[in-house]
Amino acid sequence: MIINGKEISEKRLAALKEEIKTSGLNPCLATVIVGEDPASQMYVRMKHKACEQVGIKSTGVVLPENSTTKEILAEVEKLNSDNLIHGILVQLPLPKHVDTEAVIEAVSPEKDVDGFHPYNTGRLFSGMPEFVPCTPGGIMTLLKEYKIETSGKKAVVVGRSVDVGRPMAALLINADATVTVCHSRTKNLEDEMKAADILISAIGKAKFVTAEMVKSGAVVIDVGINQDENKRLCGDVDFESVKDKVSAITPVPGGVGPMTIATLMENTLKSAKMHAKL
Numbered sequence: 001m002i003i004n005g006k007e008i009s010e011k012r013l014a015a016l017k018e019e020i021k022t023s024g025l026n027p028c029l030a031t032v033i034v035g036e037d038p039a040s041q042m043y044v045r046m047k048h049k050a051c052e053q054v055g056i057k058s059t060g061v062v063l064p065e066n067s068t069t070k071e072i073l074a075e076v077e078k079l080n081s082d083n084l085i086h087g088i089l090v091q092l093p094l095p096k097h098v099d100t101e102a103v104i105e106a107v108s109p110e111k112d113v114d115g116f117h118p119y120n121t122g123r124l125f126s127g128m129p130e131f132v133p134c135t136p137g138g139i140m141t142l143l144k145e146y147k148i149e150t151s152g153k154k155a156v157v158v159g160r161s162v163d164v165g166r167p168m169a170a171l172l173i174n175a176d177a178t179v180t181v182c183h184s185r186t187k188n189l190e191d192e193m194k195a196a197d198i199l200i201s202a203i204g205k206a207k208f209v210t211a212e213m214v215k216s217g218a219v220v221i222d223v224g225i226n227q228d229e230n231k232r233l234c235g236d237v238d239f240e241s242v243k244d245k246v247s248a249i250t251p252v253p254g255g256v257g258p259m260t261i262a263t264l265m266e267n268t269l270k271s272a273k274m275h276a277k278l
């Protein structure tokens with residue numbers, strides 16, 4: 001089974017559009033981008049386009065590459081205190097000279113639709129999630145939509161980043177899976193991966209996961225966004241060799257990516273509802 005993230009995302013966005021239309025709310029997302037990284041610019045454009053699609057207002061703060069941490073914090077502070085804005089998204093990565101942790105911590109936890117603020121990661125790890133990071137949140141939605149059981153399953157997450165690997169592990173624990181988190185220092189990585197009923201790869205290495213590394217009948221979720229040898233978009237998983245061995249797999253593109261954006265839209269509406277005390 002090929003898990004069609006694009007289709008599920010479109011379905012969720014259509015439902016969201018209806019809900020927003022009848023809600024009487026005016027949800028608004030603010031993005032902050034620093035510098036001119038083309039990939040970041042593309043992601044921010046896609047987020048604004050999705051806002052337009054579902055009826056969420058959006059506004060963008062664009063700051064030059066040489067902005068100081070202090071200048072960025074001042075912009076975030078303005079957005080925090082603007083009552084018309086419900087969600088704030090600072091596009092990462094920030095330029096190297098910027099104190100990224102300080103910026104993440106400056107976003108009001110109540111507007112933290114990316115779910116990266118330690119308050120929200122703490123809530124997630126305490127089993128009381130409020131704003132869940134969009135990529136792992138979107139993956140949980142995919143698993144639910146495809147009725148993939150997590151309870152009692154052995155889930156292996158490869159990658160321990162703050163935006164994907166760690167929150168993914170927390171969500172799977174909350175969903176009663178038995179979770180192993182692997183990373184670049186993991187010994188016998190292949191054995192760990194082969195034991196997975198549900199394998200989530202969030203490494204960032206083109207076609208790293210091959211058929212020998214996965215168990216027959218496993219569910220494989222590919223988070224990676226990479227370029228192959230022909231400069232074409234591909235995931236962490238060698239899709240062609242793995243797809244016939246597993247019970248379900250997400251393609252790249254069209255798998256996890258669209259769900260990330262749909263979840264961001266859902267988080268923004270959630271924030272607008274919380275601000276309206278609904």
Ligand code: NDP
Pocket residue numbers: 135158159160161162163164165182183184185186189202203204205223224225226256257258260
């Ligand atoms: P990071 O670079 O922050 O993290 C990568 C993780 O993979 C690290 O924990 C690293 O280990 C681990 N890793 C790297 N190489 C290996 C290896 N050879 N064996 C085992 N573990 C390894 O990346 P992100 O988590 O932010 O993103 C991962 C991928 O997902 C990227 O391709 C990114 O573009 C993509 N992505 C896709 C999204 C989507 O919407 N589809 C959203 C976000 C990311 P260590 O900690 O030890 O260094």
